[in-house]
Amino acid sequence: MATVSRRDFLKLTAIGAGAIGVSELGFDMAHAYEVRQQLRIAGATESHSICPYCAVGCSLIAYTRKNADGSTALLQIEGDPDSPVNEGRLCPKGATAMELANSNRRVEQPKYRAPGASDWQTVSWDFVLDKVAQHIKDSRDRTFVTKDHDGKVVNRCDGIAFAGGAAFSNEEGYFASKVLRSLGLVYLEQQARV
Amino acid sequence: MAISAAAVANRWTQRRRRAQELREAWPFSAEVLGFYGALLDAQEAAWSQARMDVPAPADVISYTRVRVLPAIFEATVRSGPSKLVQSLLERYEVADFESIAKAWLDGNELLPVERYIARAAVSPVLEALGTAAGALGSGPRGGRHCPSCGGRPQLSYFAASSEELLTPQRYLECERCATSWPYTRMTCAACGESRSMQLAVFTEEGVAQAGRGARVVRRQPAAADLGSEAAAPEPGSARFAHMRIDGCRSCSTYVLTVDLGGNGRAVPVVDELAALPLDLYAKEQGLRKITPNLMGF
Known part of the structure; x- marks a missing residue:
């Protein structure tokens, strides 16, 4: 005769209970099953990140979800309470970190306001890059200093300053510094220290 | 920081209040919460008595069998689902309680009805003892286990x-x-x-x-x-x-x-x-x- 161990009995009890819609202790689960069928539940993943905005380096928790088309949607960002840096807190700017990715007011095309004009017009990236390059060249040519007052060769550009964005990564900051130093700029400031 | 007796006692009021609220708001859990509400009376009385009696950790199980179990058993038979009541009446002997409660505190596998009766009766006593309950129960402390009693x-x-x-x-x-x-x-x-x-x-x-x-x-x-x-x-x-x-x-x-x-x-x-x-x-x-x-x- 086949014997049923205590462990097998426990398993059979649990499976049998579910099959007839009554819980292990005898609660009627029919209504709860109905509600379960109506529920729309979504899965999300929590990931660690770091606020890009300043040198404090506050820890963030980012909630993301995979969409059906394979893309990843960013759902929410909040402070990480387990971080010794910010203990769950964010400043008002850091609390809007999600807007970097999700804001529906984000400007997605370059805008140009001509000298003397009052309105912005949408222009192409080629137009903007050419315009910026031309202004940089003009300013550099006009203000480039080859020798200082003592006659020492300095080859620097005093007419342009550069302020790196707070959302720069280390790599972007490094690249910007190299390019701008190559033009002779000496007034460089970055906030990309995280 | 020590938690005042009034604040701790308020826990039972809060539980009772919330059970009543959700019983009305979530009809799918009305049966569970109706029974839980009935059980809360017996558990709060056990908790109050244990705070006065302060049984020694080594005596908690026998204390629970004598002072708590009858009221829990009675509340269960009066208000519990028929399957649970039937299981308790047919298969359960009061003499078994101490071994079941010990197995529960040791984290051993139990039948659902055994797990229920051990937990319903012993937990209000442990809650009343607070950190003194730490001497009971097996397993590691801290991290993924209760720093006091080692529970999950x-x-x-x-x-x-x-x-x-x-x-x-x-x-x-x-x-x-x-x-x-x-x-x-x-x-x-x-x-x-x-x-x-x-x-x-x-x-x-x-x-x-x-x-x-x-x-x-x-x-x-x-x-x-x-x-x-x-x-x-x-x-x-x-x-x-x-x-x-x-x-x-x-x-x-x-x-x-x-x-x-x-x-x-x-x-x-x-x-x-x-x-x-x-x-x-x-x-x-x-x-x-x-x-x-x-x-x-």
Whole structure:
């Protein structure tokens, strides 16, 4: 005769209970099953990140979800309470970190306001890059200093300053510094220290 | 910081109040909460008596058998589901209680009815003893186990936040003595897994983390959450807006988390008992709860 161990009995009890819609202790689960069928539940993943905005380096928790088309949607960002840096807190700017990715007011095309004009017009990236390059060249040519007052060769550009964005990564900051130093700029400031 | 006797006593009032609220707001859990409400009277009386008697840790099981078990048994027979009552009356001998209670405290596998009777009777005594209950129960202390008695986490909750831009600490609550202790938010409470790809958060769509597309900060409990009308969700809103399932793919377990910032009237132990549809969903995902709650879910 086949014997049923205590462990097998426990398993059979649990499976049998579910099959007839009554819980292990005898609660009627029919209504709860109905509600379960109506529920729309979504899965999300929590990931660690770091606020890009300043040198404090506050820890963030980012909630993301995979969409059906394979893309990843960013759902929410909040402070990480387990971080010794910010203990769950964010400043008002850091609390809007999600807007970097999700804001529906984000400007997605370059805008140009001509000298003397009052309105912005949408222009192409080629137009903007050419315009910026031309202004940089003009300013550099006009203000480039080859020798200082003592006659020492300095080859620097005093007419342009550069302020790196707070959302720069280390790599972007490094690249910007190299390019701008190559033009002779000496007034460089970055906030990309995280 | 010592918790005052009045604050601790208030726990029972809060549990009773929340059970009544959810019984009306969530009809699918009315049977469970109706029984739980009836049991609370016996458990609170046991808790009050144990605070006066202060049994020695070594005597807790025999004390419970003599002073607590009869009232728990009587409340169960009077108000419990027929299957539980029948099982208790047919198969259960009072003489078995001490060995069952010891097995429960040692974390051994028990039949659902055994687990129920041990927990329903012993836990209010452990709760009354507080840190003195630490001498009971086996297993490690701290981390994924109760720092006091070594019990496993029954649930997890996020404390209410005092500031809009502050994400509060996560806590685990003990299955045995209801002690709460802080625990890392993004770590499995059963196996310690911390790789985010192995950890899944399931929430009802539309309101909680998975659907807070337009929100960038936590909100403080709204005034309405603290009022008497907060128990019932608004039409079209999610029932479980303040709850989520924290699942782990590495050990296939889950724990329900209650966000007290999302509902200022929630009482974690009651909301966890009542969220039956979330338990059903988690089981469909192949997950099992770290430890079944008092009502076996």
